[in-house]
Amino acid sequence: xxxxxxxxxxxxxxxxxxxxxxxxxxxxxxxxxxxxxxxxxxxxxxxxxxxxxxxxxxxxxxxxxxxxxxxxxxxxxxxxxxxxxxxxxxxxxxxxxxxxxxxxxxxxxxxxxxxxxxxxxxxxxxxxxxxxxxxxxxxxxxxxxxxxxxxxxxxxxxxxxxxxxxxxxxxxxxxxxxxxxxxxxxxxxxxxxxxxxxxxxxxxxxxxxxxxxxxxxxxxxxxxxxxxxxxxxxxxxxxxxxxxxxxxxxxxxxxxxxxxxxxxxxxxxxxxxxxxxxxxxxxxxxxxxxxxxxxxxxxxxxxxxxxxxxxxxxxxxxxxxxxxxxxxxxxxxxxxxxxxxxxxxxxxxxxxxxxxxxxxxxxxxxxxxxxxxxxxxxxxxxxxxxxxxxxxxxxxxxxxxxxxxxxxxxxxxxxxxxxxxxxxxxxxxxxxxxxxxxxxxxxxxxxxxxxxxxxxxxxxxxxxxxxxxxxxxxxxxxxxxxxxxxxxxxxxxxxxxxxxxxxxxxxxxxxxxxxxxxxxxxxxxxxxxxxxxxxxxxxxxxxxxxxxxxxxxxxxxxxxxxxxxxxxxxxxxxxxxxxxxxxxxxxxxxxxxxxxxxxxxxxxxxxxxxxxxxxxxxxxxxxxxxxxxxxxxxxxxxxxxxxxxxxxxxxxxxxxxxxxxxxxxxxxxxxxxxxxxxxxxxxxxxxxxxxxxxxxxxxxxxxxxxxxxxxxxxx
Numbered sequence: 001x002x003x004x005x006x007x008x009x010x011x012x013x014x015x016x017x018x019x020x021x022x023x024x025x026x027x028x029x030x031x032x033x034x035x036x037x038x039x040x041x042x043x044x045x046x047x048x049x050x051x052x053x054x055x056x057x058x059x060x061x062x063x064x065x066x067x068x069x070x071x072x073x074x075x076x077x078x079x080x081x082x083x084x085x086x087x088x089x090x091x092x093x094x095x096x097x098x099x100x101x102x103x104x105x106x107x108x109x110x111x112x113x114x115x116x117x118x119x120x121x122x123x124x125x126x127x128x129x130x131x132x133x134x135x136x137x138x139x140x141x142x143x144x145x146x147x148x149x150x151x152x153x154x155x156x157x158x159x160x161x162x163x164x165x166x167x168x169x170x171x172x173x174x175x176x177x178x179x180x181x182x183x184x185x186x187x188x189x190x191x192x193x194x195x196x197x198x199x200x201x202x203x204x205x206x207x208x209x210x211x212x213x214x215x216x217x218x219x220x221x222x223x224x225x226x227x228x229x230x231x232x233x234x235x236x237x238x239x240x241x242x243x244x245x246x247x248x249x250x251x252x253x254x255x256x257x258x259x260x261x262x263x264x265x266x267x268x269x270x271x272x273x274x275x276x277x278x279x280x281x282x283x284x285x286x287x288x289x290x291x292x293x294x295x296x297x298x299x300x301x302x303x304x305x306x307x308x309x310x311x312x313x314x315x316x317x318x319x320x321x322x323x324x325x326x327x328x329x330x331x332x333x334x335x336x337x338x339x340x341x342x343x344x345x346x347x348x349x350x351x352x353x354x355x356x357x358x359x360x361x362x363x364x365x366x367x368x369x370x371x372x373x374x375x376x377x378x379x380x381x382x383x384x385x386x387x388x389x390x391x392x393x394x395x396x397x398x399x400x401x402x403x404x405x406x407x408x409x410x411x412x413x414x415x416x417x418x419x420x421x422x423x424x425x426x427x428x429x430x431x432x433x434x435x436x437x438x439x440x441x442x443x444x445x446x447x448x449x450x451x452x453x454x455x456x457x458x459x460x461x462x463x464x465x466x467x468x469x470x471x472x473x474x475x476x477x478x479x480x481x482x483x484x485x486x487x488x489x490x491x492x493x494x495x496x497x498x499x500x501x502x503x504x505x506x507x508x509x510x511x512x513x514x515x516x517x518x519x520x521x522x523x524x525x526x527x528x529x530x531x532x533x534x535x536x537x538x539x540x541x542x543x544x545x546x547x548x549x550x551x552x553x554x555x556x557x558x559x560x561x562x563x564x565x566x567x568x569x570x571x572x573x574x575x576x577x578x579x580x581x582x583x584x585x586x587x588x589x590x591x592x593x594x595x596x597x598x599x600x601x602x603x604x605x606x607x608x609x610x611x612x613x614x615x616x617x618x619x620x621x622x623x624x625x626x627x628x629x630x631x632x633x634x635x636x637x638x639x640x641x642x643x644x645x646x647x648x649x650x651x652x653x654x655x656x657x658x659x660x661x662x663x664x665x666x667x668x669x670x671x672x673x674x675x676x677x678x679x680x681x682x683x684x685x686x687x688x689x690x691x692x693x694x695x696x697x698x699x700x701x702x703x704x705x706x707x708x709x710x711x712x713x714x715x
Contacts, residue, residue: 082215127218149239172502193542266348374562394582417456423629506552513570611636
């Protein structure tokens with residue numbers, strides 16, 4: 001029996017009881033507008049009733065067997081945008097059902113919906129209005145990327161920004177062509193067979209697992225293909241760019257919380273209650289009083305950490321990595337403040353953020369991705385950098401986020417090792433099973449800081465997925481998810497997530513990548529190199545075209561020197577090229593850094609960052625390569641270090657002539673050198689509105705206007 005959400009039942013009940021005795025009217029534009037308005041009102045009622053029923057079910061003793069809602073800890077802006085998109089989709093479904101019942105017509109197929117109608121539904125649903133390039137009017141004067149990614153591309157402001165739809169490289173495949181995941185209707189056949197359900201693939205005896213669909217996204221490309229506007233698209237809540245948004249956040253509200261604005265030194269805020277034994281800072285706690293990490297640690301209770309990415313608490317290695325970057329930012333900011341006494345706090349912060357973003361890009365594309373897709377494939381697919389290309393859309397693709405980059409789930413170990421200074425098992429803090437490390441921020445304070453975990457990450461070989469063991473049992477049998485009272489299965493979630501997002505099957509992506517489609521067991525055996533595994537998968541799916549892309553990609557034989565097969569290598573490589581070439585602020589772009597600064601940036605490695613921000617004294621020079629200690633390990637002192645003296649900047653003649661522009665309350669400015677003049681760009685902190693000129697220039701011996709003001713109250 002298929003598992004359906006309570007929302008689907010509410011929808012069915014309201015639609016099935018809708019009156020069909022209205023006086024017949026012609027399906028003209030005016031009448032359709034009236035239908036849209038009434039459909040919108042009904043959709044709001046449906047969603048209100050759905051929320052009420054879900055709350056009842058959460059308190060029901062049967063909730064663990066019948067399923068319930070759960071979401072990742074999501075930011076306010078994302079939830080608001082997702083809610084608007086849900087209203088849009090629900091209104092559209094009610095409208096279609098009304099027309100179908102009363103007039104026996106499909107409103108979409110019959111071409112009865114115009115862009116004017118779609119825009120009306122979007123307006124009623126409170127979807128964001130279309131974004132005009134005019135909002136980027138000052139972006140040409142800014143040396144720094146926006147926190148949300150907006151206006152990176154001045155002509156397509158939303159490309160790569162947060163809270164927009166994931167990009168489609170192939171059209172979505174839904175069971176009803178609009179929103180129903182494959183397998184929703186159990187009688188539906190694909191290539192003459194039913195699709196296997198993830199109940200079919202569970203290794204546990206449970207009949208159902210709780211599953212909540214991804215937040216939908218409002219459609220933003222009005223005037224293109226109207227059929228895409230009518231299909232459900234999924235939202236990317238974070239920026240697509242490799243921009244260190246995991247450190248700084250992807251929204252002004254999160255960024256505002258993470259910054260130490262009161263300190264006026266361009267630093268990030270740190271934990272007020274705990275430091276490590278050497279006085280190094282830890283991540284700040286979340287503001288929420290109902291923290292998922294409130295596990296007992298002796299007599300104390302420790303809430304979750306806060307960082308630019310909400311996944312910071314989903315495992316101790318992730319937490320440690322976030323801690324390193326927090327410390328690295330504050331170290332760089334402190335040095336830049338000492339080097340450039342005339343820089344104000346905003347300049348220090350933005351220059352530091354710019355450096356940290358460049359380090360993320362270098363470490364990702366130079367040190368990490370070639371090991372994943374293979375150096376030969378990397379060189380052939382991405383090739384040398386040839387500069388920023390404004391025609392390239394850098395937005396994260398749906399298949400990359402939902403399938404290809406989830407290859408990493410096959411590398412997650414069952415045991416998180418904690419090692420001492422000699423990279424041996426720690427005498428005081430033994431190894432932990434994976435499920436004992438999820439949402440356990442208290443372990444950082446009470447069990448030796450970040451060093452034992454970092455050594456375990458460096459000094460332990462990553463789990464190697466194979467055709468027989470794709471994901472470790474800890475992740476399929478004991479996965480911990482917020483607000484879920486039962487262990488979850490990561491593999492089942494990934495398979496269902498692909499269907500939730502309407503991803504085409506494995507064979508379609510092989511064809512997309514220029515590879516031969518799988519047609520027979522012999523074909524599949526050649527790809528998997530294991531006739532038993534190939535046979536088991538085909539026995540389950542019955543037809544090669546039915547295989548889900550995440551599973552098909554994961555079982556492929558690795559390319560030489562890679563950790564993925566050809567399909568995932570293709571999809572990851574294509575995405576990385578887009579992220580590089582379509583980013584106006586890529587670190588190699590002309591004018592972003594001078595040659596001396598680029599030379600210094602290239603000296604940095606993840607190993608050096610670990611050394612500089614922890615008590616670890618010996619590392620492998622490449623933190624992504626495993627060798628058994630002490631083979632290949634070097635002293636931290638032997639690793640090259642970045643010389644921030646390359647960022648020392650003398651006060652310009654214009655600045656000497658005009659003096660520093662005025663400081664403002666609840667906001668700040670950055671200086672930018674334009675052809676022939678110096679300008680100051682003002683902005684307000686989150687929750688305040690700029691009143692006055694956003695840009696003033698140094699003209700003659702004075703500034704062209706007085707500084708603006710920031711009015712309002714912080715949210």
